[in-house]
Amino acid sequence: AQKITQTQPGMFVQEKEAVTLDCTYDTSDQSYGLFWYKQPSSGEMIFLIYQGSYDEQNATEGRYSLNFQKARKSANLVISASQLGDSAMYFCAMRGPFRGGYNKLIFGAGTRLAVHP
Amino acid sequence: DAGVTQSPTHLIKTRGQQVTLRCSPKSGHDTVSWYQQALGQGPQFIFQYYEEEERQRGNFPDRFSGHQFPNYSSELNVNALLLGDSALYLCASSFRDTQGETQYFGPGTRLLVL
Numbered sequence: 001a002q003k004i005t006q007t008q009p010g011m012f013v014q015e016k017e018a019v020t021l022d023c024t025y026d027t028s029d030q031s032y033g034l035f036w037y038k039q040p041s042s043g044e045m046i047f048l049i050y051q052g053s054y055d056e057q058n059a060t061e062g063r064y065s066l067n068f069q070k071a072r073k074s075a076n077l078v079i080s081a082s083q084l085g086d087s088a089m090y091f092c093a094m095r096g097p098f099r100g101g102y103n104k105l106i107f108g109a110g111t112r113l114a115v116h117p
Numbered sequence: 118d119a120g121v122t123q124s125p126t127h128l129i130k131t132r133g134q135q136v137t138l139r140c141s142p143k144s145g146h147d148t149v150s151w152y153q154q155a156l157g158q159g160p161q162f163i164f165q166y167y168e169e170e171e172r173q174r175g176n177f178p179d180r181f182s183g184h185q186f187p188n189y190s191s192e193l194n195v196n197a198l199l200l201g202d203s204a205l206y207l208c209a210s211s212f213r214d215t216q217g218e219t220q221y222f223g224p225g226t227r228l229l230v231l
Contacts, residue, residue, distance in 0.1 A: 004159075026173065035219070043205055045160070045222035090161055095220075104173060105209075105220060107159030 004110045006090050006108035013082045020067070021077040021111045023092030029053075032094055034065055034075040035074075035105065036066065039089040048090075051075060083116045119144055121210050121223035129229045130198050138193040138226045142210030148172075149191040150220060151183060154205040167213075168190050195228075203230045 003026040011018040025034065036048040043081040051059045051066045067076040079086055089112050093105040122141045130136050142149050148167045152160035162175035165186035185191045187211075195202055205227050209220035 037222070041161065043207075043227070045207060045209075047219050047221060052217055093159075093165040104162035104165065104175065105152075105160070106162070109159050 001108050002029075002090070002094060004106055004108035006092055006111050008111045009109075010112045010114070012114040012116055013079075015084060016081055017080050018080045019082055019113065021090050021092075021113065023075045023077065023080070023108060024077060025073050025075060025092075025094050026103065027073075034066070035093040036064070036075075036077045037091045037093060038086075039091060039110070041088070045091070049077070081111075084115050084117060087113060087115045092109065118135055121208060121221055123206075123208050123223040125226060126224065127227045127229075130231065131231050132198055132200060134198050134230075135194065135196045136198060136228060138208075138228070139190065140193070140196075140208030140210075140223060141190045142208075143221050145193070146210035146212050146221070147189050148211045148213060149185060149189065150209045150211070151191070151193045152207040152209065152228060154207055154225070156204070163193070167229050178189050198230045200230050 004022045032053045034051045037045040039045050048060050048065045049061045051067050051068045058068050060110045063080045065078045089110045091110045095105050121143050123154040124139045151163040154160040163177050164174040165172045169185045177182045180196045182194045207225045208223045211218045211220045
């Protein structure tokens, strides 16, 4: 069965420092996608970064990078130069193909990040 | 370029009642997915609509039903509400259903069942 595991319920980091949020996944599919979303207290899920299973290079989007280690089935999110506005819940998610369709996202339990001044 | 919108933002219902939640997808998107997020948990997939049909469904009872309109907007209906249905309901839109296609989420509807 497909599964996403985020083992860090909470993390804190000093402003301007880098932080790594862990994510491991389990799937028997060869083709899949991995996503990271940020959820502030307002509730909206904000897309941060995407990594395809066949992408050879790690994805980067501004201060966000995804450390993709396929053999270890890990997809850790690295946030560089943390800002106070980065304080939020962060979710790792995986997508298809599941049972013939790409349809759904499977989410981990999330990691709450607190950025301290 | 408007993002995904949802209404209402908050809703309070009592057990046994029925509720309808609404979602308008991001401009250019034709696929709508619904998720339920209980407090302290990650979102759980309810179902997805494409071309006005339900494409795939998660492990939710038939009390949860939906609809997609020709303009791609969507409704989520929940009948015979239970206390356990209290959650944040998130709508996500995407274009088609291709590998790697990103789902963009709306602000959610917070449902409280008393």
